[in-house]
Amino acid sequence: MKTLTKTITAYSFNELDEFTREDAKTCILERERLLEFFTEDIKETLKSDFGLFHLNTYYSLSSCQGDGLCLYGKITFHELFDNVKFKQIAFKGIHHKQIQSVYDELQNIDFTHKSRYYHANSVSIEEDIYNPTDKQMSIIEKIVANVKSWYFTFCREWEKRGYVFFYEISDELTEIISVENDYLFTKKGKLINRNEYLELSA
Numbered sequence: 001m002k003t004l005t006k007t008i009t010a011y012s013f014n015e016l017d018e019f020t021r022e023d024a025k026t027c028i029l030e031r032e033r034l035l036e037f038f039t040e041d042i043k044e045t046l047k048s049d050f051g052l053f054h055l056n057t058y059y060s061l062s063s064c065q066g067d068g069l070c071l072y073g074k075i076t077f078h079e080l081f082d083n084v085k086f087k088q089i090a091f092k093g094i095h096h097k098q099i100q101s102v103y104d105e106l107q108n109i110d111f112t113h114k115s116r117y118y119h120a121n122s123v124s125i126e127e128d129i130y131n132p133t134d135k136q137m138s139i140i141e142k143i144v145a146n147v148k149s150w151y152f153t154f155c156r157e158w159e160k161r162g163y164v165f166f167y168e169i170s171d172e173l174t175e176i177i178s179v180e181n182d183y184l185f186t187k188k189g190k191l192i193n194r195n196e197y198l199e200l201s202a
Contacts, residue, residue: 010184010192013175013187023189025174031046032177032193033166042158046071051085055111059116069159071151074128075109080143089150090143098139105132106140109147120155167197 013024039057046052054076059069080090081103091099108128115122127144129137177183184192 006197008192008197009187010197011100011187012184013178015170016185016189020185020187020189021171021174024178024185024191025169025171027185027189027191028174028177028183029166030168033169035166038162038165045113049085051083051091052079054079054094057158058113059159059162060118061159061166063163066117066119068110069162070118070120070123070154071155072111072113072123074111075147077107080106080109090146092146094139094142094146102132102139102143104138105130105136106143109144111151120152120159123151125151 012161013021016024038059042057046055052075055071055073057069057071060067061069062176074087078189079086081087084137088091106127106129110126110128112124112126113122114124125148126139129140182194184194186192
C-alpha cells in the first residue's frame with residue numbers, strides 16, 4: 001500500500017495579479033452574495049422604511065430577456081390607513097376627508113404575479129373593495145395609482161441594486177472578506193477548499 005499526497009501553492013488575494021483577481025472576485029461573489037441575503041435585504045427595507053410586512057419578491061438578474069424584479073403579496077388595510085410611513089405615499093394629493101370617505105370601502109391592495117417572468121410588469125396590482133360609489137371609486141383609483149408609482153420606482157431601484165450586489169465588488173472589499181474568512185486561491189484565482197489540503201509549515 002502506498003500513501004500519495006498532493007501539494008498545491010495557495011495565494012492570498014493581494015498576491016494575485018490584476019487579471020487573476022477578477023476571477024477570484026467572481027468566486028467570492030458566488031460564495032458570499034447569496035440569493036437569500038438579497039431577498040432578506042428587500043423584505044427588511046419594506047418593513048423598516050415603509051411599514052409593509054406582507055410583500056415578498058421574485059427576481060431574475062441575469063441580463064436576459066424578461067429579467068427584472070417584482071413584488072407580490074398585498075398591502076393590507078392597516079398598512080394603508082394606520083401606517084404613518086406608507087400613508088404619505090398612498091394618499092399623496094388626496095384630501096383627508098376623501099381618505100375618510102373610502103375608509104370602509106378599500107380593504108387591501110393585492111399584488112398578483114401572472115407571468116413566467118419576474119420583471120415589474122409581470123404583476124397585476126388591484127384594489128380589494130367592498131361596495132364603493134362612483135365618487136369613492138375615483139378616490140380609490142387615485143390611491144392605487146400612487147401605490148403603483150411607488151411600486152415601479154421601488155422595483156427599478158432594487159433591480160439596479162441587485163446587479164451591483166451579485167456582479168460587482170471592489171478589490172478592497174474582496175481583500176477584507178478574504179482575510180476575515182481565511183480564503184486562499186490557486187494561481188488562476190480559483191477558491192481553494194482548505195478541507196482538502198493539509199497546510200505544510202514554511
